[in-house]
Amino acid sequence: MYQSFYGFTEMPFHITPDPKFLYLSPTHLEALQHLKYGVTEKKGFIVLIGEVGCGKTTLCRKFMGELDPAHYDTALILNPRVNETQMLRAILTELGEHNVAKSKHDLISQMNQILLDRIAKGREIVLIIDEAQNLSFEVFEQVRLLSNLETDKQKLLQIVLMGQTELKERLAAEELRQLRQRILVHYELRPFTRDEMNHYIHHRLSVSGSAGRPYFTKWALRHIHRTSRGIPRIINNLCDKALLSAFIRDSDEVNYWDARRAVRDMNRLTA
CATH class of the missing domain: 1.10.8.60 (Helicase, Ruva Protein; domain 3)
Structure with a gap:
């Protein structure tokens, strides 16, 4: 109603995660730099935590938009309420693979081969899981095992876990101590x-x-x-x-x- 009255070209306060509207406050800019550092330096696991509505998803889209598509392949998982097999299938589908295996064992083998092929061609692969606080312990463990895929010189997969403040509590659980030890880059957005x-x-x-x-x-x-x-x-x-x-x-x-x-x-x- 007020768009034409005030002469706006579009509504200014939509809540959709449009990177064009991203305001890089000091905390958002620092978070973006942490994401870039973690990926470019191949740190393996990166965690970004923030309160509901703090702009994590918008920041994620900004980050993905700044990754060179000629060098990086990305897989963005928005619905983490899946089991281990479904997660593996979702990752492969996000990476553009259409003929994915059925069993978990075959999916892991397929994943390893695809990542090796892409690394050999000079590609880097980034997996981003949004709302990661909703992952089950079993899927957390599966994601950790994916981080074991590597060559003699580098990890095959860079993994970004994004979530609400509950993610910090989930990661503090005794069952996830092995995963927690692998998190080398961690940042928490503030309001x-x-x-x-x-x-x-x-x-x-x-x-x-x-x-x-x-x-x-x-x-x-x-x-x-x-x-x-x-x-x-x-x-x-x-x-x-x-x-x-x-x-x-x-x-x-x-x-x-x-x-x-x-x-x-x-x-x-x-x-």
Whole structure:
């Protein structure tokens, strides 16, 4: 409703993980550098942890977009609620293989041969598992065993585990001590500070074609940050509702009362 009124080319506060809207706050930039370092230095296991809505998936897409497709093959697993055989099949399918084996033993053999062939051709393979806190212990162990696939000089697979804060608890379990010892790169995203949130909101408005309107007042920003705790997904929801409130008032100013109304609406939906 408010897109044409404010002259946006697209809606500024969608919650879909579009890398174009990624605001690289200091914590997001550092996380991205950790991912790049882990992969380029062939560290094997990399873990990225963050609260729900902190931007892990968007950051992941940014990271994948910056990997040279002429050199890297990637497999992105978005649904980790699978058994060991299903996980192996999903990885091979993501790598573009169509005729995959049926048994787990044959799948592992096929995986090893495919990875060896690609490494021989100068390729690097990166496996990214999102929402990794949902993996069963059996699949965690299968992923660990995949990290054993190697030549005399390097691992055949670089593995990135991304997940919510519960992933830290899962990895602390005694059953996963062998996997935990192999994690050489680990980073935990933190929420935005208030200044970072202000820059984030301005960034999304600018990317959407804002020419200086609308603008958020200091008190609106303060209320949004206090309520959202600096979590980008909640910030997006609140800003979208606050913009709608300002639009209904036919105003270029998003004020405290618009932010307060947005918080009330969000609380009503989640009650």
